[in-house]
Amino acid sequence: MSPAADSAASKRQAELLKQEGNAFFKKDRISAAIDAYTGAIALCPKVAVYWTNRALCYKRRNEWVRAEEDCRTAIQLDSHSVKAHYMLGLALLNKDELAEGIKELEKSLELGRGAHPASYMVEEIWQELSKAKYIEWENLSSERVRQLHKLKEACKEALRNYNSLDNPPAYVPEEQLNELEEVFRNARKSDIPTEVQPAFDTAYFRALTGLI
Known part of the structure; x- marks a missing residue:
């Protein structure tokens, strides 16, 4: 199999794993979702959404250190990721780093208003920012x-x-x-x-x- 074909196969497998992770997450099977997203990351580590999806799982389990690490990686890959900036902001607030947490929430709100101004997530970000x-x-x-x-x-x-x-x-x-x-x-x-x-x-x- 050629390198290009191998790469394409890896991308397909990674997407399948992401879909499995999404299904597990909806069923509240968080550990299984983390395993699926981790598999996707292993195959395609430069796809930001895999990192943010896993960070969301860590957020659900209040594992804020791991969530922060994944969000920072996601931002390095995609600086316009609304979810990454949002969850990073929450992780920083959880560490009582109020100023930096607010800064990340403001960034996520700015990005969210530009991309999907009417989405539920923009309102959720605004509520968290208001509390902070x-x-x-x-x-x-x-x-x-x-x-x-x-x-x-x-x-x-x-x-x-x-x-x-x-x-x-x-x-x-x-x-x-x-x-x-x-x-x-x-x-x-x-x-x-x-x-x-x-x-x-x-x-x-x-x-x-x-x-x-």
Whole structure:
């Protein structure tokens, strides 16, 4: 058999294995699906979809390290793979690498909106991205609260030092303390959203993603 014929036979066999893997996955036979996709990869390692399909199996089993490895390989083979960027983003979020995870989810959303803007996957990506962004906002908000508290204590200390020139040490007039508390209370309020948009509001989602 010639090399070309052998290559064609390998491609056909790899596709058959992929189809078997898909069938196993639909039946929730994840181990069998992984074996089938692994066989396809062994025959044709440069086909990105085989890697993303196996990564999806690892995602189903919460084996995020393996899912990340397969997604990175898939992206090397096809940098426009929506699924690879999406699952890589989820894997990174699972490792608490929030910034990098959000970056990958944003990339997958960008690619998905360009290729299939009305697909279910674009909405799924947006929902995961929304949750990640909210966690990021919460983390930043908590840090700002800590910084405001430190600043408030520093301001109190400055008031004590100022007032100690004419008053007993550590004495701060109540009026000044109340004014200071009001300033920082307003600062905290400004960091709280007045309205939380429902995560699954279809009209809102479509407006943000440019869907019709």
